[in-house]
Amino acid sequence: GAVVSQHPSWVICKSGTSVKIECRSLDFQATTMFWYRQFPKQSLMLMATSNEGSKATYEQGVEKDKFLINHASLTLSTLTVTSAHPEDSSFYICSASEPSYNEQFFGPGTRLTVL
């Protein structure tokens, strides 16, 4: 299957700082990438859909000014958590999709801890 990487895998930051998470499709071009948030023992919660070269589409209840998404190329999408607070601590996972595959391939996730 296709490979998606995520960086960093673990980040600890102070409250009020911003954190950027990168998602890369390594062996295919991803016209669409998705960002999820997952709390312990729960399912994945879709935050936003990121399309290359256009603005991201955010799910209801997700603050677009707090979770900035940039999909500048067909292999890279970034999620920036701005002015992070302890309640933003979570496991963030990206996935990438290429229409001909009709499947989603997930990155390994990023564990964010805000102190």
Added chain:
Amino acid sequence: GQQLNQSPQSMFIQEGEDVSMNCTSSSIFNTWLWYKQDPGEGPVLLIALYKAGELTSNGRLTAQFGITRKDSFLNISASIPSDVGIYFCAGQLGSGNQFYFGTGTSLTVIP
């Protein structure tokens, strides 16, 4: 968003036993995917289903796309300790790219 009901929520089984879990929805999907997630990692795709009635195997895993297009099943035969994890179903409506995820089934295999 769409609601996918996955059951059972958790399972505790003896090594060697077979496992069965399912996912149901009130909506019709055109694609079903099954994933396994280990702790602290991203989900890994196990099986993809594209046609109603389709039955697909991947080693000891077998999944089926329900005839009504509103459900899917995953079976694991002769379970082993490394099968431990959380299994998610995901369904896609129509031509859109978004997948909706089930609530997950946590599997524990007792050696």
